[in-house]
Amino acid sequence: MMNFNFNVAELIFALPELFLLFAISLILLFDLFVSQRLKQFTYYLTQLALLITGFLAFNLIGENATIFSGTFVLDSLGSTFKVFILGFAIIALVYTRHYLKAHDLLRNEYFILAMMSILGMMVMVSGHSLLTLYLGLEIMSLSLYALIATARDRASAIEAALKYFVLGAIASGLLLYGMSMIYGISGSLDIAQISSFASASTLGSQQTLILNFGLVFLVIGIAFKLGAVPFHMWVPDVYQGSPTSVTMFLSTVPKIAAIALLIRLLIDGLGDLQHYWADLFMILAVLSIAIGSLVALTQTNIKRMLAYSTISHIGFVLLGFVTGVVDGYGAAVFYVLAYILMSLAAFGSIIVLNRKGFEADQISDFQGLSKHSPWFALIMLVVMLSMAGVPPFIGFYSKLFILQQVVAQGYVILAVAAVIFAVISAYYYLQIIKTMYFDDVDKEILVSAPLDMKVVLSINGILILVVGLMPSFWMELSVSLF
Amino acid sequence: MDSLLSILIWLPILGAGSVLLIGNNRAQLARWISVGISILVFILSINLFLDFDTSTSSMQFVEKASWIAQFNIFYHLGVDGISMPLIILTTFSTILVIVAGWEVINNRVADYMAAFLIMEGLIIGVFSSMDAILFYVFWESSLVPMLLIIGVWGGQNRVYASIKFFLYTFLGSVFMLVSLIYMYNLSGSFAISEMYTLPLTMVQQSWIFWAFFLAFAVKVPMFPVHTWLPDAHVQAPTGGSVILAAIMLKMGGYGFFRFSLPITPDASSSFATVVIVLSLIAIVYIGFVALVQKDMKKLIAYSSISHMGFVTLGVFALFYIMEMGVNGELISISGGSIESAYLGLEGAMVQMISHGFISAAMFLVVGVLYDRLHSRDISTYGGVVNSMPKFTGFAVLFAMANAGLPGTSGFVGEFMVILGALQANFWFAFLASMTLIVGAAYTLWMVKRVFWGAITNPEVSTLSDINSREFGILAILAIAVLWMGLYPQPVIEVMHASIVNLLEQALTTKLPVLL
Numbered sequence: 001m002m003n004f005n006f007n008v009a010e011l012i013f014a015l016p017e018l019f020l021l022f023a024i025s026l027i028l029l030f031d032l033f034v035s036q037r038l039k040q041f042t043y044y045l046t047q048l049a050l051l052i053t054g055f056l057a058f059n060l061i062g063e064n065a066t067i068f069s070g071t072f073v074l075d076s077l078g079s080t081f082k083v084f085i086l087g088f089a090i091i092a093l094v095y096t097r098h099y100l101k102a103h104d105l106l107r108n109e110y111f112i113l114a115m116m117s118i119l120g121m122m123v124m125v126s127g128h129s130l131l132t133l134y135l136g137l138e139i140m141s142l143s144l145y146a147l148i149a150t151a152r153d154r155a156s157a158i159e160a161a162l163k164y165f166v167l168g169a170i171a172s173g174l175l176l177y178g179m180s181m182i183y184g185i186s187g188s189l190d191i192a193q194i195s196s197f198a199s200a201s202t203l204g205s206q207q208t209l210i211l212n213f214g215l216v217f218l219v220i221g222i223a224f225k226l227g228a229v230p231f232h233m234w235v236p237d238v239y240q241g242s243p244t245s246v247t248m249f250l251s252t253v254p255k256i257a258a259i260a261l262l263i264r265l266l267i268d269g270l271g272d273l274q275h276y277w278a279d280l281f282m283i284l285a286v287l288s289i290a291i292g293s294l295v296a297l298t299q300t301n302i303k304r305m306l307a308y309s310t311i312s313h314i315g316f317v318l319l320g321f322v323t324g325v326v327d328g329y330g331a332a333v334f335y336v337l338a339y340i341l342m343s344l345a346a347f348g349s350i351i352v353l354n355r356k357g358f359e360a361d362q363i364s365d366f367q368g369l370s371k372h373s374p375w376f377a378l379i380m381l382v383v384m385l386s387m388a389g390v391p392p393f394i395g396f397y398s399k400l401f402i403l404q405q406v407v408a409q410g411y412v413i414l415a416v417a418a419v420i421f422a423v424i425s426a427y428y429y430l431q432i433i434k435t436m437y438f439d440d441v442d443k444e445i446l447v448s449a450p451l452d453m454k455v456v457l458s459i460n461g462i463l464i465l466v467v468g469l470m471p472s473f474w475m476e477l478s479v480s481l482f
Numbered sequence: 483m484d485s486l487l488s489i490l491i492w493l494p495i496l497g498a499g500s501v502l503l504i505g506n507n508r509a510q511l512a513r514w515i516s517v518g519i520s521i522l523v524f525i526l527s528i529n530l531f532l533d534f535d536t537s538t539s540s541m542q543f544v545e546k547a548s549w550i551a552q553f554n555i556f557y558h559l560g561v562d563g564i565s566m567p568l569i570i571l572t573t574f575s576t577i578l579v580i581v582a583g584w585e586v587i588n589n590r591v592a593d594y595m596a597a598f599l600i601m602e603g604l605i606i607g608v609f610s611s612m613d614a615i616l617f618y619v620f621w622e623s624s625l626v627p628m629l630l631i632i633g634v635w636g637g638q639n640r641v642y643a644s645i646k647f648f649l650y651t652f653l654g655s656v657f658m659l660v661s662l663i664y665m666y667n668l669s670g671s672f673a674i675s676e677m678y679t680l681p682l683t684m685v686q687q688s689w690i691f692w693a694f695f696l697a698f699a700v701k702v703p704m705f706p707v708h709t710w711l712p713d714a715h716v717q718a719p720t721g722g723s724v725i726l727a728a729i730m731l732k733m734g735g736y737g738f739f740r741f742s743l744p745i746t747p748d749a750s751s752s753f754a755t756v757v758i759v760l761s762l763i764a765i766v767y768i769g770f771v772a773l774v775q776k777d778m779k780k781l782i783a784y785s786s787i788s789h790m791g792f793v794t795l796g797v798f799a800l801f802y803i804m805e806m807g808v809n810g811e812l813i814s815i816s817g818g819s820i821e822s823a824y825l826g827l828e829g830a831m832v833q834m835i836s837h838g839f840i841s842a843a844m845f846l847v848v849g850v851l852y853d854r855l856h857s858r859d860i861s862t863y864g865g866v867v868n869s870m871p872k873f874t875g876f877a878v879l880f881a882m883a884n885a886g887l888p889g890t891s892g893f894v895g896e897f898m899v900i901l902g903a904l905q906a907n908f909w910f911a912f913l914a915s916m917t918l919i920v921g922a923a924y925t926l927w928m929v930k931r932v933f934w935g936a937i938t939n940p941e942v943s944t945l946s947d948i949n950s951r952e953f954g955i956l957a958i959l960a961i962a963v964l965w966m967g968l969y970p971q972p973v974i975e976v977m978h979a980s981i982v983n984l985l986e987q988a989l990t991t992k993l994p995v996l997l
Binding site: 370374385390391392396397400403404407408412415416419420422423426427430433434437438471472475476479 | 549550551552553593615618619622623625626629630633634640641644645648649652653656657659660663664666667
C-alpha cells in the first residue's frame with residue numbers, strides 16, 4: 001500500500017504547475033466577468049502567465065527532488081523540458097492570435113484551453129508514477145480535442161476533433177492497458193520501483209513475458225501519441241482539418257511532452273528492457289521515415305504535407321532512442337527541439353499569409369511570395385532547407401547528431417536508409433521553394449500580420465540559422481539532461 | 483594577414499547581405515557594390531598567391547578555432563598548392579559573372595548579385611576547409627544559391643533543371659556524409675588530416691571510396707551520372723553556367739585530390755581501372771554526343787564533361803605508373819619515371835584551371851549571342867562574323883582553346899595528362915588523344931555553322947558587335963587562356979610540392995599490417 005506523506009515545503013518544487021493552475025483559474029474568472037472592451041487583455045494575461053511559469057521553471061533547473069510520495073519528480077530534464085514547452089508555447093500563441101483574428105475565431109476559451117493543455121504537458125514531464133503520467137496525458141489530450149473543436153462552425157474541424165478524440169481515446173486505452181500489465185506484475189505505480197523490479201535478475205519467464213506484453217502496449221500508446229507509422233493514420237487528417245493555429249500547436253509542444261512520456265516510461269522505468277523496445281522502435285522509425293517521405297511527395301495541401309513531414313521527423317527522433325546510449329537520447333531530444341523550432345516557423349509562415357476572409361492552406365498560396373514579401377519568403381526558404389537537412393541550418397545538425405549516434409552503434413545500414421529518404425523528402429521541401437521563387441505568376445499576396453507576429457516570426461527564422469551556426473550549446477544541453 | 487581565408491569567405495557573404503538590404507529597386511547601386519566587393523575579394527585573394535610558400539606541402543594561412551566541441555569539429559581553414567589556385571579561380575570568375583550580368587539581368591538584380599557573392603564565399607570555404615564537417619557544410623550549402631540562380635533566372639524548363647541539379651548532387655553527397663561520420667567514429671576526429679593517417683581495411687576503404695566517388699563523380703560529372711549537367715547548363719542564366727562549369731565542377735575534381743586518394747589509397751588503386759574506363763568513355767563517347775547537339779549551350783556542356791574526363795584520367799592513371807615498395811621507395815610499374823606520375827596529377831590540376839577559363843569563356847560567348855537573339859540554337863545563326871567581327875575574333879580563339887590548340891591553355895592540361903597516361907598504358911593515351919580529333923570536330927563545326935558562312939537569318943545581319951563591357955570580359959579571359967597556354971610554369975610551381983606529397987600519400991598503403 002502506498003503511504004502518502006504530505007509536506008508543505010515540497011510544494012515549492014511544483015511551483016510552476018501550481019502557479020499556472022492558479023493563473024488559469026484567475027484568467028478564466030477575469031474573462032467571465034470583465035466587459036467586452038477588456039476581454040482583449042485575456043491574451044496578454046495568458047502570455048504573462050506563461051512567461052512567469054517559464055521563469056519559475058527556469059529557476060528550478062538544477063534542483064532535484066521526488067515529491068508527493070514519489071509521484072512527481074523534479075530533475076533537470078523535467079525543468080528544461082518545461083522551459084522549452086512554455087517558450088515554444090509563447091511563440092505559438094503569438095502566431096495563433098493573428099490567425100484567430102483573421103478568421104473571427106477569437107474566443108478567449110482558446111487561450112484557457114491552451115494553458116490547460118500546457119499544464120497537462122508539465123504534469124506529464126514531471127510524472128514519476130504511471131498515474132501521474134496518465135493524468136497529465138489526459139489533461140493535455142482533452143484540452144487539445146476541445147481546442148480543435150473551437151472552430152465549431154467548420155465541419156472539417158469538427159471531423160478532425162472527433163477523429164482525434166476517438167483515436168486518441170483508443171491510444172490512451174492501449175497505454176492504460178499496458179500500464180495495468182506493468183502494475184499488475186510489478187505491484188507498483190512508481191517508476192523507480194518498476195525500474196528496480198524490471199532490473200532484478202530473479203525474474204521468472206512468466207514475469208518477463210507479462211512485462212514484455214505490457215511494454216508492447218506502452219510502445220504502441222506512445223507511438224500513437226507521437227504519430228509514428230503504422231499508428232500515424234490520424235495525423236494527416238487532424239492536421240489538415242484543424243484550424244491552422246491548432247495544427248501548429250499540435251505539431252509542436254505536445255511532442256516534447258510525448259518524448260517526456262517516452263523517457264519516463266521506457267528509459268527511466270523499463271530501461272533494462274531497452275533491447276526489446278529498441279527493436280520495436282527501429283521498425284517504427286524506418287517505416288515513419290519512409291512513409292513520411294514518400295507520401296508527402298504528392299500532397300497539395302501544405303498542412304497535410306507538413307503532417308507527413310512530421311511523421312518522417314518523428315522517425316529520426318525514434319532512431320536516436322534506438323541507439324540505447326545517453327548521447328543517442330540527447331541527439332533525439334536535440335532533434336525534437338530543432339524540429340519544433342522549424343515547425344513553428346513553418347506554420348508561422350503559413351499563418352502570416354492568412355488575412356480576413358483568406359485561409360492559406362494550399363502550397364499554391366505561396367506563389368509570388370518572394371516578390372511581394374521577400375523577407376518572409378526567405379524565412380520559409382530557410383525553414384524548408386533546414387527541414388530537408390541542408391547545412392548550415394539547425395535541421396542539418398540534428399540529423400548529423402542522430403546519424404553519428406546511429407553509425408556509432410553499428411547501424412550503418414539504418415543511417416544509409418535514413419539519408420536516402422532524407423534526399424527523397426528534399427523534393428517536397430523544394431516544391432515550396434519552387435512555388436515561392438520559381439513560379440512566374442503574379443498573384444497579389446498581402447502580409448497583413450501585426451508587428452508582434454512579424455517580429456517573432458523573424459526571430460524564429462533567424463534562430464534556425466543562428467543555432468545552426470552555433471549548435472554546441474543546445475547539443476550539450478540535450479545530452480546533459482540524461 | 484592572419485585571417486585572410488576567413489575574410490575571403492565571409493566578406494562576400496556579408497557583402498551579399500548588404501546588397502540584399504539595398505534591394506532590387508536600387509539596381510544600379512546593387513550592381514556597383516557587388517562588383518566592388520568581388521574585385522576587393524579578388525585583390526585580397528592575390529595575396530594568397532604572393533605570400534604562398536611553394537617549397538612546402540603543408541597547409542598555409544591556417545586558422546583553427548573550436549566550433550562544435552562535442553564532436554571535435556573545428557573551424558579549421560588552410561590552403562595548399564592544390565586548393566590555392568582554385569580559390570583564385572573562384573574569385574576571378576565571380577567578377578566575370580557579376581560584370582556579365584550587368585545589363586542583361588534586369589529582374590531582381592540585387593538578389594542575383596547577392597546569390598553569386600554568397601556562392602563565392604561558400605565555394606572558397608569548400609576549397610579551404612580542413613575539417614570534414616566544415617567542408618560538408620560549405621559543400622552542401624553552395625547548392626542553394628545555384629538552385630535559386632537556375633530556378634529564378636533560368637530558361638523555360640528551369641524548375642525541372644534546378645530541382646534535378648539539387649537532388650542529384652544532394653543524393654551524391656549524403657553518402658559522403660555517412661562515410662565521414664563512419665570515420666569519425668573510428669578516429670574520434672573530423673579533421674581531414676586525421677583521416678589521412680587512419681588505418682582502414684580494404685572492405686572499409688572500398689565502401690568509403692564508393693561513397694566518396696558518388697559525391698565527387700556526380701559533381702565532376704563523370705559518365706554515367708552526368709545527365710543533370712546538360713539540363714542545368716541549358717536552363718541556367720549565363721552567369722550560372724559560368725560558375726557551374728568554371729568552379730562547381732572543380733569541386734568534384736578537388737574532392738578526388740583531397741579525399742579519395744589520400745583517405746582510401748588502396749581502394750583507389752584497386753578501382754583505378756573502373757574510374758579510368760569511365761573517364762575514357764566520358765572523353766570519347768560524350769565527345770561524340772557533343773557533336774550532334776543542336777543547342778550551343780548543350781554542346782558546351784557535353785564538351786565540359788568530356789574535358790573533365792581528363793581530370794579523373796590524370797588522377798587515377800598514377801596507379802598504373804607507380805607503386806610503393808616495401809621500404810617506402812617509389813617503384814615504377816610501367817617503366818615510366820616518377821615525373822610522368824607528376825605529369826598526370828599536375829596535368830589534371832592544370833586542366834581544371836584551364837577548363838575554368840575556357841568553359842567560362844565559351845558560356846559567355848553563347849551568352850553574348852543569346853542576349854541578342856534569345857536563341858541558343860546553332861541553326862538560328864550563321865555568318866555572325868559579318869556583323870560582329872570583334873566578337874568573332876574572341877569566339878574563334880576560345881573555340882581553338884576548347885579544341886586544344888597548342889599555345890592555348892586547353893592544350894597544356896590535356897597534353898600533360900596524355901603524356902602521363904602514355905606511361906601508364908598506350909591505349910589510355912590513344913583513346914584520350916581521340917579528343918583532339920573529336921573535340922576539334924564539334925568545336926570547329928559549331929564555329930563554322932555559327933560564325934562563318936552566309937547569313938541565312940536576316941536578324942543576324944542586324945546584330946551589334948560587343949560593347950566595351952563584353953569586350954573587357956572576353957579580353958581578360960583571352961589573356962588568361964593564352965597566359966596559361968604559353969607560360970603555365972607559375973601555376974605548376976605552386977602546386978608541385980603538394981602534388982609530390984599527395985602522390986606519396988596515394989601510394990602509401992593504409993591497410994593494417996598483418997603480423
